[in-house]
Structure formats: C-alpha cells, structure tokens
Amino acid sequence: MNPIFVTSVSTFLLVAVLYIFMPYVTPRTVVFGVRIPPSRTGDPRIAKLRRSFQAGVAGASALVGVMLLVLPLIYSQPTISLGAIFVELAVAYLVYYRTNRLLERIKTEEKWYENAVESSGAVYPEEKGISMAWAYLLIIPSVVIIALTAYIGATAYPGLPAQIPTHFGTNGQPDRFSPKTPLNAFLMVYIQAGVTAMLILVGIAISRTRQELDVTRPTATSIQQEKFRMYTMEALFLLTAFVNVTMLGSSLSIWGLISRSDLLPLILAPTLIGAAIMIVGLMRIGQMGSRIHVPEHDEHTDTTVVNRNDDKYWKGGALYYNPGDSSVLVGKRFGVGWTFNFAHPVTWIIMAAIVLTAVLPLLFAFHVL
Amino acid sequence: MIIQVDQNSSVPIYVQIYDAIVSNIASGELGDGDVLPSARKLAKDLGINYHTSNKAYNLLEIEGFAMVRNKKTVVTKSRGQSDVDQFTDRLAKAEEELVLEAKAKGIGRAEIENICAAILNRVYKN
Numbered sequence: 212m213n214p215i216f217v218t219s220v221s222t223f224l225l226v227a228v229l230y231i232f233m234p235y236v237t238p239r240t241v242v243f244g245v246r247i248p249p250s251r252t253g254d255p256r257i258a259k260l261r262r263s264f265q266a267g268v269a270g271a272s273a274l275v276g277v278m279l280l281v282l283p284l285i286y287s288q289p290t291i292s293l294g295a296i297f298v299e300l301a302v303a304y305l306v307y308y309r310t311n312r313l314l315e316r317i318k319t320e321e322k323w324y325e326n327a328v329e330s331s332g333a334v335y336p337e338e339k340g341i342s343m344a345w346a347y348l349l350i351i352p353s354v355v356i357i358a359l360t361a362y363i364g365a366t367a368y369p370g371l372p373a374q375i376p377t378h379f380g381t382n383g384q385p386d387r388f389s390p391k392t393p394l395n396a397f398l399m400v401y402i403q404a405g406v407t408a409m410l411i412l413v414g415i416a417i418s419r420t421r422q423e424l425d426v427t428r429p430t431a432t433s434i435q436q437e438k439f440r441m442y443t444m445e446a447l448f449l450l451t452a453f454v455n456v457t458m459l460g461s462s463l464s465i466w467g468l469i470s471r472s473d474l475l476p477l478i479l480a481p482t483l484i485g486a487a488i489m490i491v492g493l494m495r496i497g498q499m500g501s502r503i504h505v506p507e508h509d510e511h512t513d514t515t516v517v518n519r520n521d522d523k524y525w526k527g528g529a530l531y532y533n534p535g536d537s538s539v540l541v542g543k544r545f546g547v548g549w550t551f552n553f554a555h556p557v558t559w560i561i562m563a564a565i566v567l568t569a570v571l572p573l574l575f576a577f578h579v580l
Numbered sequence: 581m582i583i584q585v586d587q588n589s590s591v592p593i594y595v596q597i598y599d600a601i602v603s604n605i606a607s608g609e610l611g612d613g614d615v616l617p618s619a620r621k622l623a624k625d626l627g628i629n630y631h632t633s634n635k636a637y638n639l640l641e642i643e644g645f646a647m648v649r650n651k652k653t654v655v656t657k658s659r660g661q662s663d664v665d666q667f668t669d670r671l672a673k674a675e676e677e678l679v680l681e682a683k684a685k686g687i688g689r690a691e692i693e694n695i696c697a698a699i700l701n702r703v704y705k706n
Contacts, residue, residue: 332584333625335617421624429582519587519627538624 216283219292221483223279223299225490227272230303233545234261236494238432238501240425240518243307244528244544245314248323248517249427256317260310267306275299304529307545311528329519332426334433343418346441349448350411356455357403360462364397367466371396376465399462403455410451414444420540420549423499426518431505439500443548446489453485493547581609585626593628597636598643605645605655606703612657616646619653 234243239252243260251257279295318324376385377395389395417440425432460478463469496503524533525544534554539561543550551558581604585596604610616637617625623633637653640646644663647656682692 328589329587330584331587331626331628332582333617333622335581335583336615337617421621421627423627424625426584429584516584516586521627533627535629536624536627537620537630538627 215290216292219279219296222296223272223276226296226299226303227268229490229494230268230272230307231265232494234264235497236502236547237498237545238425241498241544243310243314244522244525245311245318246518246520246522247314247318248327249425250514251318251323257314260314264306264310267309268303271302271306272299275302308528311545315522324517324520326515327520328513328516330426330516331519332424332429333422334424334429337422337433337437343441343444346414346418346444346448349445349452350407352452353403353407353448353455356452356459357400357407360403360455360459361397361400363459363468364400364462364466367468368393368396371466375467379464396466399458399465403458406454406458407451410447414447416540417444417447417549420542421538423542426516428507431507432499432501434505435500435503437500438503438505439496442496442500443493446492450482450485450489453481456481498547499542583622583626585628593626594632594635594639597622597626597633598639601636601640602643602645605657610655612655614655616653616655 240247240249242252242257243264247254247257275295275298278298279292282291282295371391373391374388375391375396376387377389377398378387379385420440422433422436424436457478457480460469460481464478521533524531524536526532529544529550531541531544531550531552532554533552536552536554539552539555539557540549541552542548551561553559583597583600585593585600587593589596591599601610601616610616616622619633619637620630623630626633637646640653641648644656646653648654679692
C-alpha cells in the first residue's frame with residue numbers, strides 16, 4: 212500500500228465523519244455558525260437543516276471517495292489523491308455555507324432577535340490554579356523522550372558511516388544521503404525540541420483564551436470552558452509525546468538502528484494514535500466543553516437577555532473579523548478549538564511568522580538565500 | 581461575581597462595567613482588597629475594546645472604589661471620613677434634583693417615598 216494513498220483515504224474519512232458529527236458538538240445556541248436565542252433551539256426546521264446538511268456532506272464525500280479510488284488508476288502520480296481531499300474540504304464547506312445562509316434567512320425574516328437584550332458576560336474569579344498546573348506535568352513524557360533520543364544518538368554517533376540517510380522515499384527506502392555532521396545526524400532531535408517548544412507555547416496561549424459565556428448560563432458555561440481549556444492542553448501535550456515517539460523512530464532509522472521499510476507503519480502509528488485519541492476526546496466534550504455535564508446553578512429570570520447576535524463578524528460563517536474585539540483567539544464557530552480574530556493586528560503578526568517559517572527553509576533549499 | 585453588559589444599550593459600556601462592579605461592592609460580593617480582573621482580560625472576556633474597560637477602571641479609581649497596587653487593580657471600600665462626607669453631599673444634591681423633577685411632573689410625595697423604600701429594601705436587604 213502506498214503511504215500517500217493510505218494517508219489520503221484516512222484523512223478523507225476523517226473529514227467526512229468530523230463534518231457529519233459537528234452539528235452535535237457545537238454549543239446549542241450556535242447552530243451552523245448562526246447565533247440563535249435559547250428559546251429557538253428546539254425549532255423543528257433546525258433538525259431538518261441538520262439532516263439535509265449531513266446528507267449533503269455524505270453525498271459529496273461519496274463522490275470524492277470514488278474520485279479517490281479511480282484517479283490513481285488514470286494518473287500514475289500518487290499525489291493526485293491529495294487533490295481529492297481539497298475538493299472534499301471545499302465541497303463540505305459549501306454545504307456548510309449553504310446551511311448557514313438558510314438558517315440566517317429564517318432568523319432574519321422571523322426577527323428572532325427582536326426585543327432581545329444582546330449581552331456578553333464574564334464570571335470572576337476564574338476557576339484556575341491546581342488543575343492547569345497538572346496539565347503542564349504532561350510535558351514531562353516529551354522531555355524524557357527527547358532526552359532518550361539524544362542519548363541514543365550520542366551513543367550511536369561514533370559508529371555511524373560517513374554518509375547517513377537524510378531522506379526516505381515513499382517506499383521507505385533512503386533516497387538521499389548527507390555527510391555525517393552533528394547537524395545532519397541530530398536533525399530529528401532539533402525538530403523534536405522545536406515542535407515541543409512550539410506546542411508548549413500553544414498550550415500557554417490556550418490557557419489564556421478568553422471566556423465566551425452563554426449569558427443565560429454564565430456559571431455553568433464558565434466551568435465547562437475551564438475544563439475544556441484544561442483537557443485541550445492535556446490532549447495537546449500528550450499528542451506532543453506521541454509525535455516525539457514517531458520522531459524517535461525516524462531517528463533510529465536515520466542512524467541505521469532499525470530498517471525503515473519494515474517499520475514505517477510502526478513509526479507513524481504513535482502520532483496517528485495520539486491524534487485519534489485527541490480528536491475523539493475533543494468531539495466528546497464538545498466545542499468549548501458544551502457537552503461536559505456540569506450542575507446548572509444559574510437562576511435565569513429575564514428571558515430577554517441573550518448572547519449578542521454576532522453573526523455579522525463571522526465572514527462566510529467561518530472567519531472572525533471584529534475590530535471592536537480586543538481578543539486575538541476566539542472559539543471556532545463550527546468546529547472544536549479556537550480561531551483568530553482577523554481584525555486584530557497580532558493575528559497578522561502571527562500569520563506572517565507562520566508564513567516566514569514555512570517559506571524561509573524553501574528559499575534556503577533553492578539557494579535564493 | 582458576574583459582569584454582564586448590554587451591547588446595544590444607550591448606556592455606554594464603560595458605565596455599565598462601572599455600575600456592575602459598584603453593585604458587587606454594594607452587595608458584599610467584592611470586599612476591600614479583592615483583586616479585580618485586569619482591564620485587558622475583562623475586555624477580552626466581554627469581546628470589547630480595551631480602552632472601554634480601561635475607562636471603567638479609571639472611573640472606579642476616580643470615584644475611590646479601586647486603586648492600583650502592585651500592578652493589580654484592587655477594591656478599596658473605605659477612603660476615610662472626608663470621602664464619605666463629600667459623597668453624602670453629592671448624594672443629597674442628586675436626590676434633590678430628581679425629586680424636583682418628579683414634583684414638576686406631578687408625582688406625589690407618597691409615591692416617591694414608596695419608590696425609595698423599595699430601592700432601599702432591595703439594596704440593604706442584609
């Protein structure tokens with residue numbers, strides 16, 4: 212089996228399943244990216260829209276699935292199957308966007324927000340402290356694995372041949388060799404350290420994300436979101452450990468301690484298992500912890516007070532653009548986790564940094580720099 | 581403490597934040613020396629501009645309800661007798677203006693007394 216093909220098929224299935232289950236994962240007052248008042252969550256047309264959305268995604272995915280199976284027979288280029296994933300993502304988004312527009316129209320025509328007091332709220336002090344500190348303990352496995360990799364490498368280094376493999380073909384055989392230098396031999400260790408440092412920064416950013424409370428249940432949602440932040444950080448740090456194990460495996464094959472062709476699936480397995488655990492876990496607790504069971508202790512007397520109708524800041528139902536909001540990271544509208552406020556200058560600095568880190572190595576590789 | 585603001589209200593948001601914190605001090609939810617969330621954090625959580633929450637905090641400081649200590653904004657309840665005396669003067673003036681307006685609109689003494697009693701019973705219930 213061609214690894215690119217296997218990756219494409221599993222990604223393809225993952226995208227389809229995530230899209231089909233996503234309507235159950237978002238908070239009850241954000242339906243297909245549309246903010247609705249709590250009194251409307253039971254509207255029968257929402258269930259109908261959900262069914263047609265799921266049918267649309269399933270149908271589109273089936274078509275792309277056929278493409279995925281047939282294209283490799285026509286074109287010998289295995290990367291063509293990656294193209295099918297982009298088609299699937301585009302079509303799934305269009306189905307989502309259509310559903311978003313349909314619900315938005317119902318909401319606008321029937322004036323769901325007439326006479327509503329559009330509010331936002333926050334609860335203090337935040338429940339922080341010991342639980343967040345525990346999440347950081349999960350960095351330890353990664354540090355141990357990196358140290359172990361470096362130790363094995365240091366032991367093996369004197370016995371390495373003058374030329375070591377630095378690139379492997381899709382068949383798992385080395386196809387590019389480089390002279391043995393500390394930079395080449397320990398490349399994976401540097402990447403391990405870099406990836407781990409970056410994910411720790413992401414974890415810190417997550418711990419500082421803002422409250423996005425349902426003003427009709429402020430206390431309950433603040434507890435859910437605090438748990439959601441902690442679980443996301445834990446999942447992220449655990450995934451980091453799994454990724455580090457994969458890079459340990461790659462290092463072993465670079466140093467010739469294991470033969471890559473036999474063990475390729477085994478090397479990739481830890482990362483895939485880690486990612487699978489993370490995805491299933493996050494889907495189960497719901498976006499912003501909306502599916503975590505917490506005691507309801509909010510007395511909500513004034514039913515006109517609801518969350519702000521903020522649809523206008525979500526361009527295309529997916530991109531957040533609100534110059535009046537000082538937050539950089541905001542909860543995704545239709546998904547699990549966070550996205551950027553594209554009206555915030557810090558967002559653009561981060562985007563530029565990401566693009567630079569992606570482009571600079573390419574410029575070096577092509578000897579432009 | 582729950583801070584909630586109405587985004588479409590004619591009352592400016594910084595005034596709403598100010599009122600919410602003062603009302604929490606009145607109810608005893610916030611005590612002397614309690615640390616308030618930073619203005620930056622509050623702005624993020626409410627999805628508003630930093631300058632708005634900062635304005636509310638400046639107003640709290642001016643009115644003597646908060647002060648900055650070790651880079652943190654903390655609640656200050658008692659600021660001495662002269663502060664209290666000054667405020668009682670302001671309260672009397674403001675009340676007089678409102679009562680005059682009420683009388684000009686033909687509202688009777690008994691009704692104003694009822695309104696005041698209801699407010700006092702709610703605020704001073706403990």
